[in-house]
Amino acid sequence: SLNDWCLYREELEQAYIRRVQIEQRLRQALSLGQLTMVFQPQVDDVKVVYGYEALVRWYDDELGQVGPDEFVGVAESSGLMPALGKFVMETSIREFSEFLGAQGKMWQLAVNISVLQFLQPGFANDVLSLLSRYGLSPKQLVLEMTESLFISNFDDVLAVLNELRKQGVRVSMDDFGTGYSSLSLLRTLPLDELKIDKSFIDGLLDDHKVQNMVASIISIARSHQLELVAEGVETEGQYLALMAMGCKLFQGYYFGRPAALAVGPKSPH
Ligand code: C2E
Ligand code: CA
Ligand code: CA
Ligand code: CA
Numbered sequence: 001s002l003n004d005w006c007l008y009r010e011e012l013e014q015a016y017i018r019r020v021q022i023e024q025r026l027r028q029a030l031s032l033g034q035l036t037m038v039f040q041p042q043v044d045d046v047k048v049v050y051g052y053e054a055l056v057r058w059y060d061d062e063l064g065q066v067g068p069d070e071f072v073g074v075a076e077s078s079g080l081m082p083a084l085g086k087f088v089m090e091t092s093i094r095e096f097s098e099f100l101g102a103q104g105k106m107w108q109l110a111v112n113i114s115v116l117q118f119l120q121p122g123f124a125n126d127v128l129s130l131l132s133r134y135g136l137s138p139k140q141l142v143l144e145m146t147e148s149l150f151i152s153n154f155d156d157v158l159a160v161l162n163e164l165r166k167q168g169v170r171v172s173m174d175d176f177g178t179g180y181s182s183l184s185l186l187r188t189l190p191l192d193e194l195k196i197d198k199s200f201i202d203g204l205l206d207d208h209k210v211q212n213m214v215a216s217i218i219s220i221a222r223s224h225q226l227e228l229v230a231e232g233v234e235t236e237g238q239y240l241a242l243m244a245m246g247c248k249l250f251q252g253y254y255f256g257r258p259a260a261l262a263v264g265p266k267s268p269h
Pocket of ligand 2: 053112174
């Protein structure tokens, strides 16, 4: 009806206005250095931490807390991804290495990467020189990518991935099983790890279909010799069910929430 149409138009307009706002405020926030990174622990089968995933956070005075699910997409479509990606990579590596300096561990750092970043000239070199500047081994870095933008320039992305992997950097397919082309990407991308999407973990305990899908993903990972991480694990029941199915690496609120890394007590001055 006309009424529905008007409502729909209004929603579209509001969505557009918010997008424009986010784009303007994000551009400013990036130049003023107002974004931050938090880190969520990744644990093994006996709940011992082996690494952290870096997640970006943005609090804006007018918009409040804006989630990366919303503003990363805006950055990608408005030319801000190079600046955002650079901030994320530099800040994650620096803060993580300071944290490790205090801990003396060989933990891994997982960083989310937009496919657009692979197309920036010099990306592989920038990453490798950051790692060496902050004393991390390339083997400690995992790049998490989603298939969302996997359409064009595929060969260019592949070349950069191969260059980084030759140096020891690992590649993880995020949100595995949620996209249209998960299986074909498995064949074409050089991968080291799959992350089972949280939506599968949510349904794990009460939906047999979901159980079968998780079992399939676990067996795909095994037969392709890929690491497998279950993410979004919130309860002991989910953890135990995944363990029983043969999953050995985990991430989720049950083990630890994303938080700033504590760099240990500063010496008093
Ligand atoms: P993702 O990479 O799949 O990250 C997992 C998301 O699930 C994170 O949300 C994390 O905070 C949340 N999470 C982790 N464990 C649990 C749990 O047990 N329960 C629930 N309910 N949630 C859990 P976040 O930080 O809001 O990030 C959303 C998405 O935004 C990420 O999904 C990722 O695709 C993107 N993103 C986040 N940080 C970055 C970044 O630095 N760069 C890029 N390119 N994308 C990022
Ligand atoms: Ca991720
Ligand atoms: Ca994910
Ligand atoms: Ca996601």
